Amino acid sequence: MSNNLKKIGCNKSVLASIDSGILEQFDLARVVAVHKESYTINNGEIDVLAELVGKLIFNASSPADYPAVGDWVLVNFYDEKTFAIIHEIVSRKSLLKRKTPGKKVEFQLIAANIDVAFIVQSLNENFNLRRLERYLVVVNESNIQPIVLLSKSDLLAPEDITNRINDIQKVMPDLQVIPFSNENESGLDSVRKNMQPGLTYCLLGSSGVGKTTLINNLIGKSIYRTEAVSKKESKGRHVTTHRQLTQLDCGAMVVDTPGMRELGFFSVDTGIEETFSEIMALAEKCRYNDCTHIKEKGCAVLDAVDKGLLSQDRYHNYMKMSKESTYNEMSYLEKRKKDKQFGKHCKTVMNYRKNLR
Structure with missing residues (x-):
């Protein structure tokens, strides 16, 4: 080599x-x-x-x-x-993908052979635990190490930043979280220390959270175009229009991706189990093996929600993503089945016409 x-x-x-x-x-x-x-x-x-x-x-x-x-x-x-x-x-070590936006029953590739995924959320208007859980499901499904980067730390007081980190680690205690600022560059050294030569990193997050600016700061010069978040809508625009692998001076490689306002998925059972591990542990204590965790008596998951041991928001997000994954997977398999049947039909017609000649 x-x-x-x-x-x-x-x-x-x-x-x-x-x-x-x-x-x-x-x-x-x-x-x-x-x-x-x-x-x-x-x-x-x-x-x-x-x-x-x-x-x-x-x-x-x-x-x-x-x-x-x-x-x-x-x-x-x-x-x-x-x-x-x-x-x-070549056979892939990992593959990040998501369902295409809208009603299409298909998926898009995000990146392959990623070692670590930096999930970026801003500490002000973009911070959302439920959205973070969705990213974690996709990352965990691909057996990629997740690290959360909280941008715009210059806009919040230290105690508010600590509260945000505590909110994350209450439900995901083993998750590494790093606050940073692209403006005053605080925390950037911590990000750099987590980047090792020869490993490939991917930046995931909504538009306007500072992913592209972060890459420019890590490179040391403005190679990629950035654009400010709309003050009226508090939303970023899709400045990054395609995925690109960039090599840093430290020897690490990083992929910037277009901001994703919609992150759909299917067939992510492993990702859901790892992201909601405490719910999986509770499910093993349910009275019935096929418990749906909706209305059954003896459901340990619902009992934990009623007692305040499991937050309703986290429970509802788990149920929503589980149903979404199952529905999209079934729809995708049905679509593939129809595509194959149509392909066979076309081949039969072509063979029939050929035999008539």
Whole structure:
């Protein structure tokens, strides 16, 4: 393994997932940006524009079959390494994804092979425990270490910041929380200390919480465009329009993502269980194994809510996300089934016409 590949996060586990014979035919590179119909890849030396080989496109049956930012890919370079063709996606360590906004029953890829997810919320208008729980479900589902960054610490008194952190750790005691400010740069050293060479980090959060400004501060110069939050609506605008992997001087890599006002998901049982571990522990004490935690007698979860041991807001958020995950998963599987049936129908029609000739 070359030092150039090490610089962009390649390690023994990545190489172990690749047949050594394949590396005699292809070069290894990493996807650093995804565009509408092309990709930017990096081999540890330069960024190169790349496209997918036709076979990869033809065999794709879902968004997960396409490269995401952070993916390792097997490529062939052409024209003195000014252009490349992507032939295969290397097995992923982790994959962050979300349901597409609105009523579409499909999902979007956020990033792949992420080691740590920085979930960013601002300490003033954007702070929301229920929204934080949604991000944690997605991150925990992908087996990624979550760290919460609370931005705009310059706008609150120290005691108010402490209260916010306590609110989080009351329900998630093991979660690391770091307050910081992009304005006076307090707390930025704590963020930097949590970034290790060779690891890949991802910034998640709503628009306007300071993700892009944070990256600019970590880099040390304003590479990415930022925009102020609307005072009228207290909402940020989507300044980051695509995902991009950036290497920092410390050797860590970070992905900035567009702000997400809607974070839907499906098939996140593991993420829900890890995020709401205390509810899972209570559920084991329910009288019935198939307890829905809605109205059954002997439900330990409802009993904890009634006694004030479990907050109603956290309980309702758990129930809401569980139902949402189940509904979206069923809808997605039904959609895939219909797509397959339609594909078979088209093939039957084409074969019939062919036999008539």
